[in-house]
Amino acid sequence: MYGIPEFRLPKEIVQKEIGHLKEMGVKIVTNFVVGRSDSIDSIMEQGYEAVFIGSGAGLPNFMGLPGENCKGVYSANEFLTRINLMKAYREESDTPVQHPKRCVVVGGGNVAMDAARCARRLGAEVHIVYRRSMEELPARKEEVEHAQEEGIVFDLLCNPVKVIGNEEGWCTQIECIRMELGEPDASGRRRPVPIEGSNFTIDIDCMIMAIGTSPNPLIRHTTEGLEVNRKGCFICDEEGMTSRENIYAGGDAVSGAATVINAMGAGKKAAAAIDAKMKNRS
Numbered sequence: 001m002y003g004i005p006e007f008r009l010p011k012e013i014v015q016k017e018i019g020h021l022k023e024m025g026v027k028i029v030t031n032f033v034v035g036r037s038d039s040i041d042s043i044m045e046q047g048y049e050a051v052f053i054g055s056g057a058g059l060p061n062f063m064g065l066p067g068e069n070c071k072g073v074y075s076a077n078e079f080l081t082r083i084n085l086m087k088a089y090r091e092e093s094d095t096p097v098q099h100p101k102r103c104v105v106v107g108g109g110n111v112a113m114d115a116a117r118c119a120r121r122l123g124a125e126v127h128i129v130y131r132r133s134m135e136e137l138p139a140r141k142e143e144v145e146h147a148q149e150e151g152i153v154f155d156l157l158c159n160p161v162k163v164i165g166n167e168e169g170w171c172t173q174i175e176c177i178r179m180e181l182g183e184p185d186a187s188g189r190r191r192p193v194p195i196e197g198s199n200f201t202i203d204i205d206c207m208i209m210a211i212g213t214s215p216n217p218l219i220r221h222t223t224e225g226l227e228v229n230r231k232g233c234f235i236c237d238e239e240g241m242t243s244r245e246n247i248y249a250g251g252d253a254v255s256g257a258a259t260v261i262n263a264m265g266a267g268k269k270a271a272a273a274i275d276a277k278m279k280n281r282s
Contacts, residue, residue, distance in 0.1 A: 001014055001084070001085055002080070002081045002084065002085050003076075003077065003080040003081060003084060003111070003114070004080075004084065004114065004260070005080070005083070005084055005114050005117065005118055006084065007117070008114065009260075033218070034055070034218070034219055034222075035218040035219050035221070035222035035223075036218070039222050039223065040053075040219065040222070040223045040247065041223060041224070044246070049246060049278055049281070050246045050247070050248065050274045050277070050278065051246065051247045051248065052240075052248045052249065052250065052267070052270050052271070052274065053219060053234065053242070053247065053248065053249040053250075053253055054249070054250055054251045054253060054263065054266075054267060055215065055216065055219055055253045056215070056251060056252045056253055056263075057213045057214055057215045057216075057233070057252035057253060057256055057257045058077060058213060058215075058216055059213055059214045059215065059216045059217075060075035060076065060077045060078070060209065060213050061209070061211050061212045061213060061214060062075070062209055062211075063106070063160065063209065063211065065160060065161065065162055065163055066162045066163065067162055067163030067164055067165055067171070068163050068209075070163050070165035070169055070170060070171040070207075071165075071168075071169045071170045071171065072098060072100070072170050072171040072204075072205055072206050072207060073163060073171055073206075073207045073208075073209070074206070074207070074208050074209070075208070075209050075210075076105075076107070076111045076112065076114070076115040076208055076209060076210035077213065079097070079115055079118065079119075079208050080111070080114060080115060080118060082095065082097045083097060083118050083122075084118075089122060097122075098205075098206055099122045099123060099124075100119060100122065100123075100124040100204075100205050100206030101123070101124055101125065101205055102124060102125050102127075102202075102203055102204050102205055102206070103116075103119040103124040103125070103126045103127070103204060103205070103206040103207070103208065104126075104127045104128075104129055104160075104174050104202055104204050104206070104207050104208070105119065105126060105127070105128050105129070105207075105208045105210055106129050106130075106160055106207065106208070106209050106210060106211060107128075107130065107209070107210030107211045107212070108128065108130035108132070108136075108137045108138055108139055109138045109139050109210065109212070109257075110138075110139045110140055110143050110259075111210045111213075111257070112128060112130075112139065112208075112210035113128075113139050113143040113144065113146070113147050114143075115208045115210050116128050116147055116152050116208075117146065117147055117150055117152070119206065119208065120150050120151065120152055124206065125153075126151075126152045126153065127152070127153045127154075127155050127202060128147070128152060128153070128154050128155065129155045129158055129159070129160060129174070129176060129202075130154070130155070130156050130157075130158075131157065131158065131159040131179050131192040132156070132157065132179070132181065132189065132190070132192050133156050133157055133181065134154070134156055136181075136189045136190065137156075155176070155202070157178060157179045157180065157181070157192070158176040158177065158178050158179055158200075159176060159177055159179055159192065159194070160174050160175065160176050161175050161176065161177050161199065162174070162175040163175075163207060164201070170205065171204055171205065171206070171207055172203065172204065172205070173201045173202065173203055173204060174201065174202050174204050174207060175199055175200070175201050176199065176200055176201070176202065177194045177195065177198055177199050177200075178194075178195045178198035178199075178200070179192040179193060179194055179195060180192070180193050180195055181193070212256075212257060213252075213256075213257045214231060214232050214233075214256075215228075215231075215232045215233055215234070215252070215253045215256075217232055220232070220234070223244070223247075225243055225244045226242055226243060226244055226247070227242070227243035231256055233253065233254050233255065233256055234249040234253055234254050235254075236248070236249055236250070236254055239269065239270065239273035240254075240266060240269055240270030240273060241270075241273065246274075246277075248270040248273070248274060249270075250263065250266025250267050250269070250270050251263030251266050251267065254266065
């Protein structure tokens with residue numbers, strides 16, 4: 001509901017799925033922040049025998065560039081949420097989103113493609129800036145092809161180094177440096193290396209950062225004994241159980257930002273394990 005655009009996953013389908021869950025007897029509590037409204041330990045003290053954490057990876061990453069705090073610079077999370085959930089593109093919106101004329105999206109994943117295509121639908125000329133070549137682009141092939149069909153420009157083998165703003169604080173240009181591919185890094189992909197003296201600028205009035213996300217640390221900071229890896233993702237066994245007995249997790253909170261289908265698979269696997277354990281206990 002929050003981030004995936006209507007043209008990729010219609011909200012009507014999501015609402016039907018939610019409706020099916022309600023019909024099965026699932027109680028859905030909204031406006032509730034785990035770790036603030038109540039803790040996982042407190043929830044379990046109320047009689048719940050198991051907890052599954054499917055809180056995702058919604059904390060956006062930034063590059064720490066000079067000028068990155070200019071107005072008109074969005075995280076992909078904010079941009080997509082405001083468009084898809086809040087309908088902020090409407091003129092009568094209480095919190096209207098910018099309708100950019102020239103937009104740069106930094107990143108090469110599926111989220112970058114979603115943000116770029118949404119900006120295109122707002123009427124912008126859109127460039128995707130990615131530091132590697134098309135062969136290393138992490139987005140699904142279909143998503144890239146759809147973006148190209150819609151007229152989105154791919155500025156490959158270049159990386160932003162600075163955001164330039166005007167006196168009013170709005171971004172007006174992005175300075176980039178051209179890259180070349182060196183030896184493979186730890187990910188197995190060839191490492192991008194800056195080409196000295198190759199800096200150039202792109203005129204913009206909007207910049208969207210889509211370089212990945214991390215799990216929000218609130219749950220792990222308010223729940224004793226939950227082990228995480230260096231990226232802040234929960235460490236689980238094959239059945240999805242965390243380092244805490246009867247606390248399970250799955251989806252992006254475990255794998256890092258990935259796909260809906262992977263999250264669904266993790267949820268189903270953990271649900272089966274929880275069900276089997278509760279039956280054995282009873």
